[in-house]
Amino acid sequence: MQFGRYLEEFQVGDVYKHWPGKTITQAEDILFCSITMNQHPLHSDDNYAAAATPHGNAMVVGNLVYSIVLGQSVPDVSGRAIANLEIESLKHANPTFHGDTIYSETEVLEVRESRSKPDRGIVKVKTIGYKQDGTIVCEFTRKVLIPKKDAAGEEFPGRPLPQTD
Amino acid sequence: MQFGRYLEEFQVGDVYKHWPGKTITQAEDILFCSITMNQHPLHSDDNYAAAATPHGNAMVVGNLVYSIVLGQSVPDVSGRAIANLEIESLKHANPTFHGDTIYSETEVLEVRESRSKPDRGIVKVKTIGYKQDGTIVCEFTRKVLIPKKDAAGEEFPGRPLPQTD
Numbered sequence: 001m002q003f004g005r006y007l008e009e010f011q012v013g014d015v016y017k018h019w020p021g022k023t024i025t026q027a028e029d030i031l032f033c034s035i036t037m038n039q040h041p042l043h044s045d046d047n048y049a050a051a052a053t054p055h056g057n058a059m060v061v062g063n064l065v066y067s068i069v070l071g072q073s074v075p076d077v078s079g080r081a082i083a084n085l086e087i088e089s090l091k092h093a094n095p096t097f098h099g100d101t102i103y104s105e106t107e108v109l110e111v112r113e114s115r116s117k118p119d120r121g122i123v124k125v126k127t128i129g130y131k132q133d134g135t136i137v138c139e140f141t142r143k144v145l146i147p148k149k150d151a152a153g154e155e156f157p158g159r160p161l162p163q164t165d
Numbered sequence: 166m167q168f169g170r171y172l173e174e175f176q177v178g179d180v181y182k183h184w185p186g187k188t189i190t191q192a193e194d195i196l197f198c199s200i201t202m203n204q205h206p207l208h209s210d211d212n213y214a215a216a217a218t219p220h221g222n223a224m225v226v227g228n229l230v231y232s233i234v235l236g237q238s239v240p241d242v243s244g245r246a247i248a249n250l251e252i253e254s255l256k257h258a259n260p261t262f263h264g265d266t267i268y269s270e271t272e273v274l275e276v277r278e279s280r281s282k283p284d285r286g287i288v289k290v291k292t293i294g295y296k297q298d299g300t301i302v303c304e305f306t307r308k309v310l311i312p313k314k315d316a317a318g319e320e321f322p323g324r325p326l327p328q329t330d
Contacts, residue, residue, distance in 0.1 A: 003204075028200045035193045036229065037236035039168075040244060047323030062249055063235060064201065067228040071202035079205060084227055087255040092248075158212030 004079020006149040007121040010111045016076035017105045021132075022068050024060050026098040032064045060096040065138050069104040069129030077106055077125055080152065083145040085122065090140040096131065104129040109141065119151030169244020171314040172286040175276045181241035182270045187233050189225050191263040197229045225261040230303050234269040234294030242271055242290055247310040250287065255305040261296065269294040274306065284316030 033043050041048035042059050049058040078084065096102070110124040123146050129138040147153075198208050206213035207224050214223040243249065261267070275289040288311050294303040312318075 022202055032197075032200060032232075033236070035197060036232035037187055038232070038239055039236075040239050040246075041323075045323065047325065049323070051323035052318070063228065063232040067197075067201035067203070067232065070228060071198070071204075074203055074205050081205075084257055088253065090252040090255060091250075153217070158206075158210065158214070158216030160212065 002079075003075050004081065005076070005146070006080060006152060007111065007113075007123070007146045008149050010108050010123045010146070012108050012111055014108045015105055016073070018072040018076055018103070020072075021101050021103040022072070023101040024064065024068070024096065024098060026058070029058075029060045029064055029098060032067075033061050036061075036063065038063070055095060055097070057097050060098065060100070062092040062138070065092065065096050065102060065129060066090060066140065068102050069127060069138050069140075070142075072102070072104045072129075073106050073125075073127050077123075077127070078144045078146075081144040081146055082120060085143040085145055087140055087142045090138075092138055093136045094131075096137050100137075101132045102129050102137070103131075114145075120145055120147050122146070167244075168240050169246065170241070170311070171245060172276065172278075172288065172311045173314050175273050175288045175311070177273050177276055179273045180270055181238070183237040183241055183268070185237075186266050186268040187237070188266040189229065189233070189261065189263060191223070194223075194225050194229055194263060197232075198226050201226075201228065203228070220260060220262070222262050225263065225265070227257040227303070230257065230261050230267060230294060231255060231305065233267050234292060234303050234305075235307075237267070237269045237294075238271050238290075238292050242288075242292070243309045243311075245312060247285060247312060250308040250310055252305055252307045255303075257303055258301045259296075261302050265302075266297045267294050267302070268296075279310075285310055285312050287311070 030044050043061045050056050106125045106127040108125055113121040124143045126141045130136045195209050208226045215221050271290045271292040273290055278286040289308045291306045293301055295301045
């Protein structure tokens, strides 16, 4: 299986359709809000959502949607990344509700070698997340620091061998 | 207690020191990665972290740090927000490890009335998150859509009254 790419494997214009998708349950949304200290009632108070929103339903917190979309992109984009340098222009384009399923894809925008270190480079990508009906819910660009193939060291650092005897 | 602000309550240059802080446990980090499909071994494989990183320890996934910092800012910044419009320039400035404690503060950069709807406006803020020793770990700017006081409707939408008789 592939987990991440080396710098040489990124080509401007390539699009990766990430797999698999993920259905967001209400339990996960409330758990996410709890461990991230987000107490906005839009996500965890059904009475508030019924009284105060045009949809009438609790909405999934944007950072869970964004984090799932980014998580889905890791095996294609940043599985070998040295660092996540910056996220630019993160937009929550449309609301997501409990039970919605998130899919995502990423386009490679720029690939360039590092100016200071010859063993690595910077890749800029645009990732979008969308729901089961195709509605885009999230989009962002990000820059990641990626090693070159020759400089990358072992393929699976720290991975032990099974003891078979 | 205060939970969010109306548009009239935001003043350019004001700084909100959010409270309380939060210690990030290893269990929360692994749980966060699991529900957001982030399988990068940097966060959940101690052997990988020992073999492949200069720190030798598993690092907290950036989106958990970012989400906690944003969550901490909700009571001061976006508790009354109509929408979270855009996050600009999200940077993970320094690594965070299990056991680190996150604090945060927000500066108001811009306040302006909506051009299309007279009952609301857009507030732009810069939020930083930092650790127990003051090291900045995360910074971002975001724009939120905020109602004016007169147009905001009830203070606690959907909140029932206790039955006391």
